[in-house]
Amino acid sequence: MAIMNKNYLFGSSSKWTRYAPVMLLVPGVFLYIMIALGPSLATTVYSFTDASGLRGAPVNWIGLDNYDEFLFQGAVSRDNIDATLRTLRFSVLVTFIQFTLGLILALLLNQKLRGRTFFRTLFFIPVILGVVIQGLMWKLFLQPRGGPMASIFETFGLQSEFLGGLPGPAFNWVIVVQIWANVGVTMVIFLAGMQTINTDLYEAARIDGAGGWELFRSITWPQLTPAINTNFLLNIVGSLQAWQLFLVLLGYKPGTQVLGYLVFAEGFGQGDSPSFRQGFAAAASIVLFLLVLVIGFVANKYVNWREERYMG
Amino acid sequence: MTSKRSLWMTLLVVFALVVAACGGGDDGATETTAGGDSPATTSGGGDTDTGGSGGDDVTLRVLIHQNPAFTEYMEAFNADFEAANPGVTVDMSIVAPGDMATSIQTRLSANDVDVIDYCVAPCAGFSNAIQPYMTGVDKPAWQQLIEANLIMDLTDEPFIQNFDEATVRDAVSFDGKVYGINMGRNALGGMFVNQTLLADVGLDIPATWNELVAACETLEGEGFACMTQGGGDTWPIFVGSFGLLGAEFPDQEALSEGLWTGEIKWNEGEALALIEKFRVYATEMLEPGVTGLGHDEATARYAAGDVAFLPTGSWQGANLDGFEPEFDWTYIPFPGSDDSADNQYLFGKYDLSFLIAEDTPQPDVAKAYLAALSDADNYQAFVDATGFIPTQPAATLDSTIGEAVSPLLDNYRNAFEQIWVAPTGAGQWANAWQGAAWFAPFNEFEDAQSLADAAQADLEAGLSG
The missing domain is CATH 3.40.190.10 (Periplasmic binding protein-like II)
Structure with missing residues (x-):
């Protein structure tokens, strides 16, 4: 194989040779600064102000007041802590179930089955629908008056108000929709991982008398480590930040808010507050960020340890 | 050293270009009128003619909330307004009532709208003002918008006189100035x-x-x-x-x-x-x-x-x-x-109000639009279509709901959500x-x-x- 001369890309000028790689990084770095780092830093600064988010409105520095209100003031702090705990519960359940279901689907659809392409497409389709479409579909599906799910429940002598009823069941239905909407991605990542596994390993193991469970435990699971780690982190971070489905499916319903929805509601005048409070929303989003950071850090440490153990 | 300087200069130029692109120097994304006569803001009779725009195309961006009878009326009204004002196109966005706060906040801040139907929950004009016995509460959204200079002062516009004094005072005024027209009350x-x-x-x-x-x-x-x-x-x-x-x-x-x-x-x-x-x-x-x-x-x-x-x-x-x-x-x-x-007692509220964005690139067309909405004949058509309790003294309630509500109006009172x-x-x-x-x-x-x-x-x- 011919080795590419670096001058082929950057010309023969030594100046270009030295600086061209840096120059090529410039657009990416600027995009990152403009759409990721910049807004993140601005959010941090905003969290110490009474900003409304309106152009031309005065912005005053109020120190830690937003954090004080969020964490310690009156009964609203209790509601905020509840929302934080609810966010954690949502994340744990979604991560665990979506991960497991995605793995099972991938294992099934990695077999030489008739119609597997169709089923792969079927399970992935929800991913490409927008959140609003996903939400509206499920709102219709979960109509308590003669909706399809109500009819299924009726068959078993059950009844539910689904999304419009008690906060607990309504919250659980959002978990179901969140998993349905995203399990396709988890499945595809696992499928991609499975297809990189050398089939000779399975063949050799079968000759040695390994059964299905042995093949999975000793070959598939360790060899899937990169896919497992990716899915684990994506599921955790994605579920901690989820809020759109709560807006579409439940709106402002006491007892169901998660932190992401609370940030949106406070910042854009959607909650009980009749005001635009982007400073307070920024403080709430920093709390959410810290939560993601701590959990993400621990999860990352775990997956690194796991990768080291299985992949060397 | 020179190379380093040129590198930093290049970086600065790229940064400036990105910032300039993001900042956007355009006051709104509409095509604005250049020259020509400004539309007249008065109107007479049903055939409202705002005077046109002198031949150049103008797009008026209007934001309203979803309500079947209201949106149907607005679509017909816009068609009439466009017919009476050649060159004017009304680009009307309709959003769910629950999304009005977000749409108004973001579109006004981006100067992406000219006329808004102020229907932010509780969709009750400039009510829920802070009372003397309330301490440490946040300002309501409408007050934030006014204090951010995002809403046009319409105090001296003649069409304001079409509405009854109490409505103008209670539903669309703040600090001695009038900022809109309130289209009616609802029980x-x-x-x-x-x-x-x-x-x-x-x-x-x-x-x-x-x-x-x-x-x-x-x-x-x-x-x-x-x-x-x-x-x-x-x-x-x-x-x-x-x-x-x-x-x-x-x-x-x-x-x-x-x-x-x-x-x-x-x-x-x-x-x-x-x-x-x-x-x-x-x-x-x-x-x-x-x-x-x-x-x-x-x-x-x-x-x-x-x-x-x-x-x-x-x-x-x-x-x-x-x-x-x-x-x-x-x-x-x-x-x-x-x-x-x-x-x-019939408890109710002032419902939707039309306001104009302070920085609209076509203030005359926007005022003409509100003038046309305020016109007595058009307003009567609005009341007939929506069943709103009129806030213009001359308008009458002839609809089914109007007949039911009219006898109760002597006992009309503001509902709690407008106060609390x-x-x-x-x-x-x-x-x-x-x-x-x-x-x-x-x-x-x-x-x-x-x-x-x-x-x-x-x-x-x-x-x-």
């Missing part, structure tokens, strides 16, 4: 009554709470539903109970002040009795399955004819007519009290006036005392904060 504390169904089962229209409870029992015994509601949208549940609130506390300003000063407590006396009535309304009177119905869907469901009552705002009158129900209906104050004298602002730090249950939406099957409470105690505790947490 909240009433309910639609299916007179045909009541007659079929031999019932009179209930005049007291006890009669209503008895009527519901009779109806259900006959296999009919007592009430339906848009429970899936949550807010219709408590809006439907505003009549109960009004019947128990006819002086709602006193209720607001009493809650703030501690003279009235949610978990004592009349307030506790009110919350018990909320429970009966939510758990016993509403038909099963309303948790899945949206606001407009509930009206469609009601139009089917086998439900006796629909407690909601009078704005649904025009929509109900649109479904062409095969029964006679009327609209009455919710009979929430055992004393029929307390059930005579919760203290900062109050918990989620402090707004117990929404309590009907927190009973099963909609939320976790099953008895009035528990909800009342939670509400009072959450309120006091804010008051003492």
Whole structure:
């Protein structure tokens, strides 16, 4: 194989040779600064102000007041802590179930089955629908008056108000929709991982008398480590930040808010507050960020340890 | 060294270009008129002619909220406005009522809209102002918009004179200036009554709470539903109970002040009795399955004819007519009290108001648009189409809902949601006036005392904060 001369890309000028790689990084770095780092830093600064988010409105520095209100003031702090705990519960359940279901689907659809392409497409389709479409579909599906799910429940002598009823069941239905909407991605990542596994390993193991469970435990699971780690982190971070489905499916319903929805509601005048409070929303989003950071850090440490153990 | 400098210079140029691109020097994305006559802001008669724009194309960006009868009227109005003003195109966006706050906040800040229908919850003009007895509360959204100089001062515009003085003062004024036109009032504390169904089962229209409870029992015994509601949208549940609130506390300003000063407590006396009535309304009177119905869907469901009552705002009158129900209906104050004298008040609110963005690139066209909306003939057409209670002295209520509501207007009062602002730090249950939406099957409470105690505790947490 011919080795590419670096001058082929950057010309023969030594100046270009030295600086061209840096120059090529410039657009990416600027995009990152403009759409990721910049807004993140601005959010941090905003969290110490009474900003409304309106152009031309005065912005005053109020120190830690937003954090004080969020964490310690009156009964609203209790509601905020509840929302934080609810966010954690949502994340744990979604991560665990979506991960497991995605793995099972991938294992099934990695077999030489008739119609597997169709089923792969079927399970992935929800991913490409927008959140609003996903939400509206499920709102219709979960109509308590003669909706399809109500009819299924009726068959078993059950009844539910689904999304419009008690906060607990309504919250659980959002978990179901969140998993349905995203399990396709988890499945595809696992499928991609499975297809990189050398089939000779399975063949050799079968000759040695390994059964299905042995093949999975000793070959598939360790060899899937990169896919497992990716899915684990994506599921955790994605579920901690989820809020759109709560807006579409439940709106402002006491007892169901998660932190992401609370940030949106406070910042854009959607909650009980009749005001635009982007400073307070920024403080709430920093709390959410810290939560993601701590959990993400621990999860990352775990997956690194796991990768080291299985992949060397 | 020179190379390093050129590298940094290049980086700076790229950064400046990116910032310039993001900043956008354009005052709005519309095509603006260049030269030509400014549209006249006065109008005469139904054929409103704003004078055109001198031949150059102008796009007027209008933002309104979804309400079938209202949006249908606006589409027809826009067509007439465009026909009367060659070169003017109205680009109207329609969003769900719940999304109005976000749309107004973002589009005004981006200077991406010229005329807005200010219908931010509770969609009640410039009400819910901070009262002298309220301390440490946030400014309402409309005040934030005005103080950010995002709304145009219309004090001296002649079309403002078309509206009655009290409306201009109470619904669209702040600090001595007028910022919009309020298109009408709506009753909240009433309910639609299916007179045909009541007659079929031999019932009179209930005049007291006890009669209503008895009527519901009779109806259900006959296999009919007592009430339906848009429970899936949550807010219709408590809006439907505003009549109960009004019947128990006819002086709602006193209720607001009493809650703030501690003279009235949610978990004592009349307030506790009110919350018990909320429970009966939510758990016993509403038909099963309303948790899945949206606001407009509930009206469609009601139009089917086998439900006796629909407690909601009078704005649904025009929509109900649109479904062409095969029964006679009327609209009455919710009979929430055992004393029929307390059930005579019609609680309501100033509904949507049109405002103009301060930085609109075509202020003359925007003013002409509001002038045309204010024109007496156009306004009458608006009232006829939507059933809003007029805020122009000359307009009349000729619709079905108008006929029902007109005799009650002498007893019209502002509803509680226009007055109340919760203290900062109050918990989620402090707004117990929404309590009907927190009973099963909609939320976790099953008895009035528990909800009342939670509400009072959450309120006091804010008051003492």
